[in-house]
Amino acid sequence: MEWYTTFAIILGSLIFLMMLGFPIFIAFTIINIVGIYFFWGGADGLMQLSHTIFSSISNFVLLPVPVFILMGELIARSGVFSFTIKTLDKWIGGLRGRLALLGVGSATIFAALSGSAQGTTAMLGSILLPEMYQRGYKRYFAVGSCFAGALAMIIPPSAFAVILGALAEVSIGKLLIGGIIPGLVLAFCYVAYIIIATRVDPNIAHDYSPQKYPWSDKIMSFVKYVLPFGSIMFLVTWLIFFGFCTPTESAVLGVAGSIILIACYGKLSLGIIKESFVNTVKITVMMFMILTGATAFGQLLAYTGASQGLCEFVVSYNLSPLVTVIIMQALFLILGCFMEQVSILMVTLPIFMPIVRSLDIDPLWFVILILLNMGVAMKSPPFGLTLFVMQGVAPKETTIRDIYLGATVFIICDVIGLLIVFLFPQLALFLPNFMKY
Amino acid sequence: MGRKGIFDWIIDGLAYLGGILLGCAVVIKFCDIILRYFFNKPLTWDIEITEYILFAVAFFGAAWLLKVGGHVRIDVLDTMLSERGRTYLHLLHSAVGALVSIILSLMSFVAAAYSYRDGLKVVKIYTIGKYYFLLIISLGFFLLLVEFVRQFATGIRTLRNQSIEKGGE
Amino acid sequence: SAPIILKAVTAFPKNHANNDTIQMFVDKINARCKGQLEIRWLGGPEVTAAFDQVNALKAGTIDMVLYYPFGYMKQLMPEAEAKGLTELAEWEERKSGAYELWEEIFAKRVNAKYLGRFHSLIPFMLYVNKKITKLEDFKGMKIRVMPLYVPFIKALGASPILIPPTDIHTAMERKVVDGFCWPRVGMTSWGLQEVTKYMLMPGFFQMEPATMINMDKWKQIPKDVQAIIMDTMKDMEYVATMRQMMIMEKEDSVRLKAGMEFIQLPPEEAKKFLKIVNDETWKFVIQSAPEYGPKLQKASSKKALPKGAFPWQ
Ligand code: NA
Ligand code: NA
Numbered sequence: 001m002e003w004y005t006t007f008a009i010i011l012g013s014l015i016f017l018m019m020l021g022f023p024i025f026i027a028f029t030i031i032n033i034v035g036i037y038f039f040w041g042g043a044d045g046l047m048q049l050s051h052t053i054f055s056s057i058s059n060f061v062l063l064p065v066p067v068f069i070l071m072g073e074l075i076a077r078s079g080v081f082s083f084t085i086k087t088l089d090k091w092i093g094g095l096r097g098r099l100a101l102l103g104v105g106s107a108t109i110f111a112a113l114s115g116s117a118q119g120t121t122a123m124l125g126s127i128l129l130p131e132m133y134q135r136g137y138k139r140y141f142a143v144g145s146c147f148a149g150a151l152a153m154i155i156p157p158s159a160f161a162v163i164l165g166a167l168a169e170v171s172i173g174k175l176l177i178g179g180i181i182p183g184l185v186l187a188f189c190y191v192a193y194i195i196i197a198t199r200v201d202p203n204i205a206h207d208y209s210p211q212k213y214p215w216s217d218k219i220m221s222f223v224k225y226v227l228p229f230g231s232i233m234f235l236v237t238w239l240i241f242f243g244f245c246t247p248t249e250s251a252v253l254g255v256a257g258s259i260i261l262i263a264c265y266g267k268l269s270l271g272i273i274k275e276s277f278v279n280t281v282k283i284t285v286m287m288f289m290i291l292t293g294a295t296a297f298g299q300l301l302a303y304t305g306a307s308q309g310l311c312e313f314v315v316s317y318n319l320s321p322l323v324t325v326i327i328m329q330a331l332f333l334i335l336g337c338f339m340e341q342v343s344i345l346m347v348t349l350p351i352f353m354p355i356v357r358s359l360d361i362d363p364l365w366f367v368i369l370i371l372l373n374m375g376v377a378m379k380s381p382p383f384g385l386t387l388f389v390m391q392g393v394a395p396k397e398t399t400i401r402d403i404y405l406g407a408t409v410f411i412i413c414d415v416i417g418l419l420i421v422f423l424f425p426q427l428a429l430f431l432p433n434f435m436k437y
Numbered sequence: 438m439g440r441k442g443i444f445d446w447i448i449d450g451l452a453y454l455g456g457i458l459l460g461c462a463v464v465i466k467f468c469d470i471i472l473r474y475f476f477n478k479p480l481t482w483d484i485e486i487t488e489y490i491l492f493a494v495a496f497f498g499a500a501w502l503l504k505v506g507g508h509v510r511i512d513v514l515d516t517m518l519s520e521r522g523r524t525y526l527h528l529l530h531s532a533v534g535a536l537v538s539i540i541l542s543l544m545s546f547v548a549a550a551y552s553y554r555d556g557l558k559v560v561k562i563y564t565i566g567k568y569y570f571l572l573i574i575s576l577g578f579f580l581l582l583v584e585f586v587r588q589f590a591t592g593i594r595t596l597r598n599q600s601i602e603k604g605g606e
Numbered sequence: 607s608a609p610i611i612l613k614a615v616t617a618f619p620k621n622h623a624n625n626d627t628i629q630m631f632v633d634k635i636n637a638r639c640k641g642q643l644e645i646r647w648l649g650g651p652e653v654t655a656a657f658d659q660v661n662a663l664k665a666g667t668i669d670m671v672l673y674y675p676f677g678y679m680k681q682l683m684p685e686a687e688a689k690g691l692t693e694l695a696e697w698e699e700r701k702s703g704a705y706e707l708w709e710e711i712f713a714k715r716v717n718a719k720y721l722g723r724f725h726s727l728i729p730f731m732l733y734v735n736k737k738i739t740k741l742e743d744f745k746g747m748k749i750r751v752m753p754l755y756v757p758f759i760k761a762l763g764a765s766p767i768l769i770p771p772t773d774i775h776t777a778m779e780r781k782v783v784d785g786f787c788w789p790r791v792g793m794t795s796w797g798l799q800e801v802t803k804y805m806l807m808p809g810f811f812q813m814e815p816a817t818m819i820n821m822d823k824w825k826q827i828p829k830d831v832q833a834i835i836m837d838t839m840k841d842m843e844y845v846a847t848m849r850q851m852m853i854m855e856k857e858d859s860v861r862l863k864a865g866m867e868f869i870q871l872p873p874e875e876a877k878k879f880l881k882i883v884n885d886e887t888w889k890f891v892i893q894s895a896p897e898y899g900p901k902l903q904k905a906s907s908k909k910a911l912p913k914g915a916f917p918w919q
Contacts, residue, residue, distance in 0.1 A: 021515055022530055023508035029537050044665040046540070047548035048658065053541075054570050055655040058492035060484050060770050063466070066459055066491075162772045165797060167619060172775050172797035248773070249782070252466045277456040282507045284459065284491075285452075285498035289508065292495070295655075302652045346652030350620035388509045400512050473782075477746055477765065481756070484768045557661070560680040562753045562768060567681065 003309025010035060010306060011338060014297070018382050028293025035300045049296055056295035057288045060248075064159065066284040067251040068119020069389075073276035074258050076126040078267040083225040090213045090221060096198035097205035099132045100145035101191060107148035108187045111155040117378050119251070121149030121386040122283060125393040133395055138204045141197070143390060143398060144406030148190055150378040150386055154371055155183035160341065161371060167345050168353055168367045174432035178368045181427050186372070186417040193413050228261055283392040287385060291340065294383070298343030307335075307347040315351070321359040328352055329369055329418070336377025340385070344377065345370075368428040372421060376414045379407040444587070445504075448580055452501035455494040462490045485561035492570065496577030500584045524595050531589040538582035545575035610827060612645045612819065614670035615659055617678060619650040623792055623853055624815065627724060627846040628672050631838065638834050643827060645670065657681070664717045669823045673724065676814040677754065683715040685895040685902060687754050689814040691887055692906035695726035696843050702910035707901055712818060719824040721817040721839045724846040728854060729809025733793065733802045734785035735778065740875050741882075750774055750786035758886040762879075775801055789813045791854050799864040807870045810883045 010031060017027035036045040095101065103124055110120050124146040132142035153160045156176040165172035198205050262268045301307040314327055328348075335344045356366050378386045381404045390403050421427050441449075465483050473479040502508055515523055549571035551557075557567045614632070618624055632645045654662050660679050662668045676689035689708070692699065699705045705722070712720035736747060744762040751759055751766045759766040767783050777783045778801040786798075790809060793799065817839065824832070862868075871879055892899035904910060911919060 018511050019514060020529070021510050021512055021526060022533065023503070023510045025508060026530075026534050026537055029541065030533065033537060033540055040667050043544070043547075044667050046544040047551065048654070048662050048665060048667045050541070050545040050548040050571050050574055051567075051658045051661055052655060053545075053574055054492065054567075055658055057495055058488040058570070060488050060491075062491055063462065063487055066494075067463060067466075070459075070463070159772065162775060166772060166795065169621075169623075169795045170797075171800065173779075173800045174797075249466065249470050252463055252470065255463055256467060277460060281452060281456045281459060281494065281498050282502060282505075285455070285495050285502045286507055286509055288491070288495035289499055289502075299653055299655075302649050303654075305648070307652075308649065343652065346619065346650070350649065350652075354621055382511055391509050392507070473748070477748075479748065479765055479767050481766060481768060484770070555664075555682060558681045560753065562756060564680075 003304075003306050003313075006304045007301070007306035007310055010301060010304070014338065015382070024383070024388070025289040025293045028290065028297050032293060032296040032300060035304070036296070039300065039304050052296045052299060053292045056292050062288075062291075064116045064248050064251045065118050065287065066280055067248075067255060068116050069122045069283050070276060070280045071251065071255045071258050072119065072123025072126050072393075073279050074255065074262060074272070075123070077272050077276050077279075078262040078265070080225075080262055080265050080267055083221070087218075087221040087225045090218050096202065097137075097141075097194045099128060099135065099137065100141065100194045100198075100205060103128050103132075103145040104148045104187055104190045104194065107146075107151050108155070108184070110149075111151040111183065116159065116251075117150045117153040117375070118287065118385050118389045119149075120152040121146060121378075122389050122393050124149050125390050126279075129394055129398075132205075133397070136205075139398055139402040140405040140409065141204050142406070143394060143402050144410045145190070145194065146390065147379045147386060147407055147410045148187070150375040151183050151186060153378070154179045154186065154375050156180065158371075160374065163342060164345060164367060164371060164374075167349050168363065168370075170363050170367050171432075174364055175367060175371070178364060178428050178432045179371055180431055182368060182372055182417070182421045185420055185427060186375070186414060189413040189417045189420075190410065193409070228264070231261075279393075283389060286392055287388060290385075290388060294340040295343065298339055298347065301339075302347055308351065311348055311351040315355055321361050324355065324359060325361060325366060325369070325422070328356075328366075329373055329422075332370060332373040333376060333380070333415075336373065336384075337380045338383050339377075340383070341374045341377055344374070362425065362429065364432060365425045365428050369418065369422060372414065372418045376411050376418075380411055381407060444583060448501040448504060448584070451497040451580070455497035458490045458497075459494055462487045481562050485563065488561075489570075493573060496573050499577050500580035503581060503584045503588075521596075521599055524592055524599065528589060528592040528596070531585045531592060535582055535585035535589060538578045538585055542575050542578035542582055545571050545578065549575060609639075609641055610643045610823075610831075612643065612669040612823065614645050614647050614672050615653050615662075615668055616647070616650045616671070616673040617656045617659060617675060617815075618673065619652070620647070622650070623795060624725070624813075624850075625650075625673055626849055626853065627842060630845070631672070631724075631842045634838050634842070635835060638838065639831050642831050643835075645672075647672065660716055663818065663820055666820050666822060668820075670817075670819045671718075672817055673815045674818070676816055677752065679716060679816070683711060685711050685715075685891075685898045688888075688891045688895065688899060688902045688906070689723075689816075690730075690754075690811040691884065691891065691903075692812060692814075693908050694906060694911070695847070696723040697726070697840070698911055698916065699906070700840070701912060701915045702905050704902065704905035704910070707898060707905055711898055712816075713821060716818070717821045718818040719821055721819065721836065722843055724815050724817060724843060725813050725850045726843065726847045728813040728847075728850055729790055730787055730811045730813070731790050731793075731809045732785055732787055732806040733798065733804070734806055735781075735801075735803045736784055737804060737869065738806055739869070739872070741878055747784045748782070750777060750783045752787070754887065754890070755787055757890040758883045761882050761886045771796065774798060778802060791850060791857060794857050794860045799861045799866055802866055805861060805866060805868045807868060808876050808880065810880060811887075 014027060014031050017030055018024060022030070032049060033046065036049055040048065107120060107124055110123065128146060129142055133139065152158065156179055158176065158179065161175050161179060162172055165175040259268065314331055315324065319327065332344065332348070353363065356363055378384050381387060384407070387403060387407060394403065465480070465486060469480045469483045514526065518526060549568040552571055553566065553568040558564045559567050559570065616625055616628060628647065632647050636644050654668065657678055659668065659671050659674060660682060663671050664682065676686045679686040692704065694702060694704065709720045712718045736743065738744065741762060744764045747764040748767050749759050749764050750769055756766045769777055774786055775797055778786070778798065788798070791813070888903055892903065
């Protein structure tokens with residue numbers, strides 16, 4: 001069978017099953033069972049699938065995921081953060097869509113604390129969405145602004161960047177540092193969109209008319225509700241940036257700090273802890289079950305030669321370096337809709353990187369573009385890890401349409417950001433060039 | 438709805454256990470940090486235990502999450518169907534889901550038996566027979582199977598009620 | 607009749623530095639066995655996760671593993687970790703009796719024909735951020751290790767820490783660990799030279815990649831084709847090692863350029879160091895592999911070489 005027939009059959013059936021409304025992990029598993037049975041040699045192949053399922057999630061690198069979800073849950077459920085939001089409201093005043101702006105702002109700051117896009121998205125979604133809905137924001141707009149959580153994998157620290165750098169064989173240190181400015185470019189695109197959108201259609205974010213507060217009140221609530229919260233962020237940032245621990249460890253310390261803070265506000269109760277854990281288990285189980293299916297699915301595509309065939313097809317046309325980069329990045333965008341990020345890298349990089357190097361394209365710049373691209377893959381329907389997180393944390397009335405539409409709008413911002421970094425490589429290379437090696 | 442059956446106790450209990458294990462993972466990592474910085478005596482087993490916990494949580498919680506409707510899916514088709522069509526669709530979901538679960542539960546069980554026979558191990562600092570983990574996968578899919586069958590039965594009942602209502606109109 | 611197809615994988619991605627000569631090997635065999643046999647290199651861990659490849663080979667889901675660290679086989683082969691402790695190159699092991707032992711072990715434990723090892727004499731090194739001039743200096747250091755190294759790291763008075771390879775960079779940078787063990791090849795592809803100050807000499811152990819074919823599949827291959835495969839393997843072992851040595855030299859220059867220093871333990875301390883490393887680790891390996899362990903230790907030592915087998919003896 002030619003690779004494109006295999007590719008079309010496998011991918012077509014997956015999309016069909018997803019559209020029929022099967023739970024995503026079941027849709028993957030159906031394809032895996034049928035595909036492995038036919039391509040990998042019957043029952044032996046199916047037993048191999050059990051081993052793959054084990055390897056896919058018994059992975060220490062995944063620990064920050066539940067831990068950051070837990071941190072977000074604890075802070076959100078205790079109600080501590082809503083005081084913080086109220087305080088910031090008093091200070092910000094009459095800017096339209098300020099909660100969305102606040103979302104992007106917190107995402108950018110929190111991205112510098114967290115190595116996990118899922119964890120950050122979960123935190124933003126569970127804390128900010130109920131507030132935004134309550135104030136009459138359009139649902140897709142509110143949801144979209146929380147997808148800014150994907151910045152966490154672009155702005156260092158980022159567990160994903162380390163894996164990417166290792167697989168692409170570029171300097172990991174430079175890649176991490178190189179993510180800073182492009183991450184800010186994306187944040188800037190989000191802010192620009194929010195400001196323009198709220199100007200064009202004021203109904204998108206109904207803000208209640210801000211009351212005037214005396215300065216003494218503003219300062220008091222700042223000290224009470226913003227400083228302690230900032231101190232947790234500061235504690236975690238400080239630990240990471242000044243060399244005391246890894247992102248995983250900072251996640252754990254962040255949880256400890258949050259529990260202490262919540263206790264100080266007198267909001268800590270067994271009920272809140274239990275509720276937070278129930279929700280953390282929900283999201284973790286959901287994502288991990290999908291990972292079990294997605295990992296085997298990626299292997300199936302690789303084993304049948306379908307993914308390799310696609311890549312080789314794309315590069316078989318001897319195009320100019322820039323066109324090659326555009327086509328490769330477009331391919332990442334497409335693959336990102338259907339596959340899990342690490343599998344994408346494992347399939348494509350062995351074929352792409354030698355070509356990139358032979359065409360004298362700066363590998364670091366190319367890899368930073370991939371990093372931005374994988375930020376899109378996090379939220380591009382139908383398969384995106386933060387999409388699923390969002391579905392897990394968003395308030396009940398959120399429909400799948402709201403989530404997909406919100407993601408799409410912000411994906412457009414991402415693509416604009418990607419184009420900016422593509423047109424001005426110095427944005428990606430400026431900071432790494434300062435490093436001695 | 439109504440009273441909790443034995444099966445509910447089992448899957449709720451396992452999900453609960455998953456949550457407790459996750460809590461343990463955080464506490465273990467926390468202890469490791471404290472021991473390392475203040476006593477220069479890091480734990481050596483924290484990583485492997487964490488990996489096992491992450492794995493176990495998924496399969497302890499999978500059936501429970503199915504019960505509470507927490508597994509993500511694309512629900513566009515649901516919104517386009519009539520109530521009766523939706524019931525049929527959900528019957529299809531649970532039937533195929535049950536089929537997938539029975540296959541994986543069986544194959545994982547066989548894989549566990551082979552691993553036991555061959556002495557296959559998971560090797561970290563401590564070595565553990567891999568069949569334990571394959572059995573957990575088998576158990577996880579068995580519970581999913583039972584839950585899918587239950588949902589199928591519920592679907593059939595709903596269908597019958599719908600036709601009675603229709604007959605009554 | 608149609609040629610026999612061998613579906614093959616490697617533990618690392620296709621373009622990884624360790625896979626340097628794999629494509630050459632595959633091409634040579636495919637050319638020499640044209641019409642009778644073809645190796646199809648499907649890819650690396652994206653096809654089957656690295657730790658699962660040995661299971662898949664045993665079950666026959668894949669036919670051949672072209673490059674696979676022995677250590678990854680410990681799950682099925684309690685002897686596996688002994689390979690890296692050898693004092694010999696693979697071509698020497700073929701004369702010392704070690705190769706036959708391994709052939710037997712592979713057939714028994716993983717249902718595979720052991721072909722050989724592409725890379726010989728590439729050592730593991732300790733990379734540290736603290737200057738070490740005597741064994742005393744190890745006291746209280748935190749070293750990132752694989753389980754095999756735990757006994758000797760403890761015997762040196764340091765604390766072993768297990769973290770995944772992806773975390774080593776941050777862990778070194780943030781002083782979560784003071785050092786780590788890694789082969790002298792491949793460390794720079796993780797960017798680790800940026801966060802490391804010293805490479806400690808001497809090195810110890812050897813990199814130990816296995817090449818193997820599922821036994822049932824091997825038996826289907828005609829005798830003359832089997833001979834071609836073995837022949838090509840033996841030739842390529844010299845070529846692959848030579849090329850890997852040159853990669854190692856290039857990596858050394860990258861390390862120096864990044865500002866790393868190579869520190870040499872004084873002769874007496876170096877001797878003590880190697881003794882602890884080898885004795886502690888052999889003790890540990892023999893404990894988990896009482897059947898073959900002592901035989902392997904004997905056959906992997908320089909003394910096991912028959913007199914006059916090689917001009918450098
Ligand atoms: Na980050
Ligand atoms: Na996606």
